Amino acid sequence: MFRRRVRKPEDFAEEIQAHLELEADRLRAEGLDPDDAGAAARRGFGNLASAQERHYESARWLWWDQLRRDTGYAVRVLSRRPGFTSIAVLTLALGIGANALVFSVVNALVLRPLPVAHPEQLVFLESSSGAGQSFPNYRDLCGRNQAFAGLVGYRIAPMELDSDAGAGRIWGYLATGNYFDVLGVAPLMGRFFHPSDDLRLGASPFAVLSYAAWRSRFGGDPGIVGKTIRINRLPYTVVGVAQPDFHGTELFYWPEVWVPMMMQAQIEVGNSWLEERSTSDTWIVGRLKPGVSPAQAETNLNAIAAELAREYPANNEGLQFKLAKPGLIGDFMGGPAKAFTLGVLGLAALVLLAACANLASLVTARAADRQREIAIRLSIGAGRGRVVRQVLTESLVLSLAGGAVGYALAVLLSRALTQWRAPMDFPVQFNVNPDWRVFLFAFAAAIAAGVLFGSAPAWRASRTDSNAVLKGAPTGGGRQRLATRDLLVVVQVALCFVLVSACLLSVRGLQRALNMRLGFDPRHVSVVAFDLGLAGYTEEQGRDFQRRAQERLAQLPGVASAAFANSLPLSIDQSHTTVFPGDKSGLRPSDGRWATFYQVSPGYFTTMATSLFAGRDFTWGDDRKSPRVAIVNVAFARQVLNTANPVGKYFRHGPGGGLVQVIGMAEDGKYESLTERPRAVVFLPMIQSYNTTTTLIARSARPETQTVAEMREAVGLLDPEMPLYGTGSLPQMLGFAFFPAQSAALALGAFGVLAIMLAVTGIHGIVAYAVARRVREIGIRIAVGACPSQVLRLILAKIAALVLAGSVIGLALSLAAGQLLASVVYGASPRDPLVLSGVAATMILLGVLSSWAPTWRALRIDPMAALRYE
Amino acid sequence: MPTREERIALLQGTLDLLILRTLLFGPQHGQGIARAIQQQSAEVLLVDHGSLYPALQRLEAAGWIGAKWGTSANKRKARFYALTKTGRAQLARETSQWRRLAAAIGRVLGPERAEG
Numbered sequence: 005m006f007r008r009r010v011r012k013p014e015d016f017a018e019e020i021q022a023h024l025e026l027e028a029d030r031l032r033a034e035g036l037d038p039d040d041a042g043a044a045a046r047r048g049f050g051n052l053a054s055a056q057e058r059h060y061e062s063a064r065w066l067w068w069d070q071l072r073r074d075t076g077y078a079v080r081v082l083s084r085r086p087g088f089t090s091i092a093v094l095t096l097a098l099g100i101g102a103n104a105l106v107f108s109v110v111n112a113l114v115l116r117p118l119p120v121a122h123p124e125q126l127v128f129l130e131s132s133s134g135a136g137q138s139f140p141n142y143r144d145l146c147g148r149n150q151a152f153a154g155l156v157g158y159r160i161a162p163m164e165l166d167s168d169a170g171a172g173r174i175w176g177y178l179a180t181g182n183y184f185d186v187l188g189v190a191p192l193m194g195r196f197f198h199p200s201d202d203l204r205l206g207a208s209p210f211a212v213l214s215y216a217a218w219r220s221r222f223g224g225d226p227g228i229v230g231k232t233i234r235i236n237r238l239p240y241t242v243v244g245v246a247q248p249d250f251h252g253t254e255l256f257y258w259p260e261v262w263v264p265m266m267m268q269a270q271i272e273v274g275n276s277w278l279e280e281r282s283t284s285d286t287w288i289v290g291r292l293k294p295g296v297s298p299a300q301a302e303t304n305l306n307a308i309a310a311e312l313a314r315e316y317p318a319n320n321e322g323l324q325f326k327l328a329k330p331g332l333i334g335d336f337m338g339g340p341a342k343a344f345t346l347g348v349l350g351l352a353a354l355v356l357l358a359a360c361a362n363l364a365s366l367v368t369a370r371a372a373d374r375q376r377e378i379a380i381r382l383s384i385g386a387g388r389g390r391v392v393r394q395v396l397t398e399s400l401v402l403s404l405a406g407g408a409v410g411y412a413l414a415v416l417l418s419r420a421l422t423q424w425r426a427p428m429d430f431p432v433q434f435n436v437n438p439d440w441r442v443f444l445f446a447f448a449a450a451i452a453a454g455v456l457f458g459s460a461p462a463w464r465a466s467r468t469d470s471n472a473v474l475k476g477a478p479t480g481g482g483r484q485r486l487a488t489r490d491l492l493v494v495v496q497v498a499l500c501f502v503l504v505s506a507c508l509l510s511v512r513g514l515q516r517a518l519n520m521r522l523g524f525d526p527r528h529v530s531v532v533a534f535d536l537g538l539a540g541y542t543e544e545q546g547r548d549f550q551r552r553a554q555e556r557l558a559q560l561p562g563v564a565s566a567a568f569a570n571s572l573p574l575s576i577d578q579s580h581t582t583v584f585p586g587d588k589s590g591l592r593p594s595d596g597r598w599a600t601f602y603q604v605s606p607g608y609f610t611t612m613a614t615s616l617f618a619g620r621d622f623t624w625g626d627d628r629k630s631p632r633v634a635i636v637n638v639a640f641a642r643q644v645l646n647t648a649n650p651v652g653k654y655f656r657h658g659p660g661g662g663l664v665q666v667i668g669m670a671e672d673g674k675y676e677s678l679t680e681r682p683r684a685v686v687f688l689p690m691i692q693s694y695n696t697t698t699t700l701i702a703r704s705a706r707p708e709t710q711t712v713a714e715m716r717e718a719v720g721l722l723d724p725e726m727p728l729y730g731t732g733s734l735p736q737m738l739g740f741a742f743f744p745a746q747s748a749a750l751a752l753g754a755f756g757v758l759a760i761m762l763a764v765t766g767i768h769g770i771v772a773y774a775v776a777r778r779v780r781e782i783g784i785r786i787a788v789g790a791c792p793s794q795v796l797r798l799i800l801a802k803i804a805a806l807v808l809a810g811s812v813i814g815l816a817l818s819l820a821a822g823q824l825l826a827s828v829v830y831g832a833s834p835r836d837p838l839v840l841s842g843v844a845a846t847m848i849l850l851g852v853l854s855s856w857a858p859t860w861r862a863l864r865i866d867p868m869a870a871l872r873y874e
Numbered sequence: 875m876p877t878r879e880e881r882i883a884l885l886q887g888t889l890d891l892l893i894l895r896t897l898l899f900g901p902q903h904g905q906g907i908a909r910a911i912q913q914q915s916a917e918v919l920l921v922d923h924g925s926l927y928p929a930l931q932r933l934e935a936a937g938w939i940g941a942k943w944g945t946s947a948n949k950r951k952a953r954f955y956a957l958t959k960t961g962r963a964q965l966a967r968e969t970s971q972w973r974r975l976a977a978a979i980g981r982v983l984g985p986e987r988a989e990g
Contacts, residue, residue: 016927016931018953019904019952019953020927022903022950022951022952022953023903023904023905023923023952025950026903026905026906026946026948026950027905027923029948029950030905030909049924
């Protein structure tokens with residue numbers, strides 16, 4: 005075979021040797037003296053060394069060799085300028101690190117598939133009515149579809165687990181028996197449960213533990229499989245332990261235990277819904293059959309939905325399915341999470357761009373100082389291409405070093421972020437540990453940054469006029485170079501403007517969110533929650549317990565009022581019901597309105613400081629014997645009852661439900677998120693509608709920590725065994741609602757600070773450089789009598805113009821990007837005058853701050869020294 | 875045998891064509907190629923050995939010829955070159971180009987007799 009490959013120089017030398025011998029042979033054959041033949045052959049060949057050099061240059065060896073040499077040289081040059089190098093590496097590390105960190109979050113939420121077999125086949129079933137389906141619907145979907153290899157139904161559920169440390173509330177999954185089989189995961193120990201373990205109601209007392217739960221709650225007991233644990237005071241057999249990286253199908257939720265779905269009534273005590281078509285509490289994830297496209301599956305599901313709507317119009321009217329990527333409850337969380345993280349990634353890219361602009365001006369300034377060196381290189385025969393490569397190599401060495409440091413920072417921070425648990429009762433945790441995608445991203449970002457900030461100086465270096473430079477012509481006089489550096493300042497300031505305005509907007513959004521009228525006043529309210537069902541109380545015992553607990557709380561020192569409810573606004577646990585206006589008969593399911601409901605005790609409105617606009621509060625007299633009553637909010641009155649004065653009006657629960665009379669109207673508030681529109685809400689008296697979930701609240705002027713401790717003690721006196729959860733001050737508990745705004749403010753604030761740092765150092769560098777180069781000129785000016793204000797004007801006029809130009813461009817950009825920001829930050833409007841003046845003030849401050857030191861230096865130039873200079 | 879003055883140094887680029895043409899008759903080593911070109915041109919064309927190897931290198935990089943070490947007729951180790959399929963196509967292209975160029979120059983210069 006005749007092959008092609010890169011030849012080594014030795015191989016080539018050998019070939020030439022062979023040629024010389026063959027030629028000598030020929031000459032000898034032609035009759036030449038054997039001694040002369042060798043010399044003649046060599047003469048005939050011409051310049052041996054030149055031929056070898058030409059071979060060498062034509063081969064790829066040269067490329068590699070030059071790269072090695074350039075890199076070595078770059079490292080030497082850079083290490084001789086530790087100041088410049090460390091600033092450049094640090095700048096890049098911050099820029100690339102920020103990008104890598106944000107990208108690792110995007111990677112975790114959007115790109116990385118779930119750790120299951122063939123994750124691309126998994127889909128989340130979202131329906132027109134929300135994320136959940138009723139369990140009977142789930143069964144019908146399983147039985148009738150042709151598109152799925154399997155459908156799993158599951159639900160997030162809190163449970164009470166007895167462990168060595170006593171009873172405590174944990175979060176887990178109720179999951180149908182095929183859950184692990186369909187996901188295609190393997191256990192770490194023991195086995196997972198299967199469909200055969202999940203056949204009859206209440207007869208599958210099996211549990212699978214998460215790795216973390218096994219380690220933390222059972223001390224990593226190697227013999228855990230087969231042991232009995234107690235959940236909600238009933239025995240369950242541990243059949244297996246999951247792999248460390250398996251956290252179920254939600255990216256944000258790390259459950260501790262999986263229990264078969266047939267145990268639903270035992271897990272969610274007092275609320276059995278497996279046979280209820282009206283309770284849509286089952287989330288469904290399906291695995292597509294091989295060869296079935298998501299669109300085909302959707303068609304198939306919607307055909308079944310139409311059948312279900314015909315068969316059960318009361319619950320399924322208008323039912324339609326849509327497939328979503330699993331992991332974020334479909335579009336409910338997936339949409340905002342994606343928009344937010346991608347938006348932040350865009351801002352991170354801006355930070356990197358600002359860092360590049362910064363470095364470009366630094367490198368340009370340095371390249372100008374190195375003109376002599378480059379001129380010498382050019383005059384002794386370096387090609388322009390070689391000079392470009394040399395300068396570019398230096399940039400790349402810098403950017404790769406910066407990238408390495410930045411990546412290391414990102415790894416550290418994302419590890420911390422993975423470990424971090426939001427300060428709430430619910431186990432919100434994300435695995436944002438970087439993987440190869442993040443590494444590739446950081447690498448690509450580093451290369452791109454190096455090329456971006458290195459190519460302009462490199463190109464300019466290659467155009468050095470070696471003659472002029474070596475003759476000692478004043479350097480840096482060219483108009484062109486000055487124009488480019490000025491442009492960089494403008495870019496820098498514009499980017500900084502955008503980032504700072506994003507940062508201020510988010511902070512302002514957060515501030516607004518914190519000061520927003522919530523419909524209640526969380527300050528000075530303390531909370532203790534427990535579940536009487538999990539604790540094994542009957543309804544009668546439970547009602548008695550609730551009332552006695554409230555009475556005890558009311559007697560605590562400093563407590564102004566106390567009450568209880570099933571749940572509080574803006575907590576995670578929200579309940580909904582369908583209501584119908586009461587004045588009509590012959591109602592159809594489509595007349596129903598979706599309303600959030602709370603079951604509250606008398607005194608709730610006083611304790612939460614929720615204003616009643618009309619009517620009266622509940623009393624202990626509104627009991628099971630008296631007519632059913634409710635208090636609604638303004639939105640409910642308007643949306644459901646079509647009136648501004650609902651007191652005395654009636655509504656129904658469900659189309660055939662009993663009539664409920666409205667006795668009061670409360671102010672509107674925020675119930676599920678800070679960004680929601682006014683939502684119809686109804687408050688029902690807990691006495692008329694029992695709920696085992698109990699949240700005790702007390703308003704007290706004394707410090708919350710003290711009140712909380714006294715509340716715990718008071719409940720403990722009634723039942724020392726009662727497991728409490730969600731204790732703390734109400735503002736603290738609202739963390740879940742404020743979480744998005746807080747994380748946005750934190751992320752954007754960090755970027756704003758980074759951008760300001762970059763802009764300050766960038767502008768400072770440019771001004772300092774400009775002053776340094778004009779020392780002579782300024783010296784002459786001072787010598788011939790220029791006063792300080794004239795010198796000042798000389799230096800500052802231009803910088804001011806540049807900052808102004810950058811700000812104008814930045815303003816235009818931020819206004820254009822306003823829509824994007826508004827989607828990320830609550831109540832953000834880029835036209836907010838406070839934000840705009842804030843950004844303008846920041847820019848002025850930034851200009852002054854960054855040109856302060858160099859300007860000062862210019863003013864103190866000693867004309868004598870300056871003129872002797874050079 | 876022509877004297878040194880009567881020999882013509884090769885025009886830039888024609889060496890490639892001649893190498894490809896020579897290899898049409900089968901694999902050959904560098905010295906053999908140089909010999910063949912000189913002989914076939916009745917010793918008119920002078921192949922600069924110093925240019926020959928870089929040219930071979932270039933053709934090899936372009937994929938028009940392949941190379942492997944072998945043994946010459948007089949039992950010496952030598953690197954043999956052979957035409958590849960794309961090399962054959964390239965030869966055809968360059969040959970027709972050259973013929974057109976030569977014909978065109980011939981027409982411009984006019985009949986030989988009119989010269990001088």
